[in-house]
Amino acid sequence: MSKTPKTRQVRIGEHDMVAMSPDDYHRLHAVRRQMGAQSARMRVLKSDLNRALTRLAQIEAVIRRVTLDHAADACGREECTSCILLKTVDTAPSPHDANGDHS
Numbered sequence: 237m238s239k240t241p242k243t244r245q246v247r248i249g250e251h252d253m254v255a256m257s258p259d260d261y262h263r264l265h266a267v268r269r270q271m272g273a274q275s276a277r278m279r280v281l282k283s284d285l286n287r288a289l290t291r292l293a294q295i296e297a298v299i300r301r302v303t304l305d306h307a308a309d310a311c312g313r314e315e316c317t318s319c320i321l322l323k324t325v326d327t328a329p330s331p332h333d334a335n336g337d338h339s
């Protein structure tokens with residue numbers, strides 16, 4: 237919303253109420269709809285992110301299991317796929333370390 241709606245407090249019977257112009261009301265209502273849509277989109281993105289993080293953790297576990305017996309320190313082969321995979325999972329920052337909780 238580009239500007240704060242102008243409101244006025246009114247009393248109807250025994251109830252204090254807030255009055256605003258119809259244009260301000262419609263703008264406020266539109267902003268609330270946009271916020272609701274963005275909130276729903278954020279929930280979907282969070283769910284997608286959590287699924288991706290789970291999948292990455294599963295892939296990392298598979299890589300570690302497949303390369304379990306590989307002695308990377310003693311390997312010394314250039315372009316060794318096992319060494320490249322181990323280095324990748326060992327040096328990749330954990331998303332949980334970067335910015336906190338993703339639950």
Ligand SMILES: [Zn+2]
Nearest residue numbers: 311316318319
């Ligand atoms: Zn190797």
